[in-house]
Amino acid sequence: MGPSVWSIIVILLIVVLLFGTKKLRNVGGDLGSALKGFKKALSDDDAETDKKGTDKEGTDKEDADFGSVEDKRAAEDTVKPTETKSTTKTTTKE
Numbered sequence: 001m002g003p004s005v006w007s008i009i010v011i012l013l014i015v016v017l018l019f020g021t022k023k024l025r026n027v028g029g030d031l032g033s034a035l036k037g038f039k040k041a042l043s044d045d046d047a048e049t050d051k052k053g054t055d056k057e058g059t060d061k062e063d064a065d066f067g068s069v070e071d072k073r074a075a076e077d078t079v080k081p082t083e084t085k086s087t088t089k090t091t092t093k094e
Contacts, residue, residue: 016024
């Protein structure tokens with residue numbers, strides 16, 4: 001069995017007494033604005049996807065450009081002249 005109506009009322013009363021109505025109102029407003037922003041971002045993403053030009057399966061019509069990925073990997077493997085290996089010196093006190 002779930003919680004009864006009276007236990008929920010008592011819990012809500014305790015929460016209001018602990019936090020106060022002003023703080024609860026602020027939390028509710030923040031939560032509402034966060035949900036509005038989330039819904040707006042989802043609708044903007046859908047609109048952007050429609051502009052991009054996807055086919056019915058949801059995949060892009062253009063092929064992927066793998067050349068740029070290979071260029072990035074090659075650039076990561078090469079060592080730049082300004083880069084040096086750091087060495088740590090250990091000194092012992094006698």
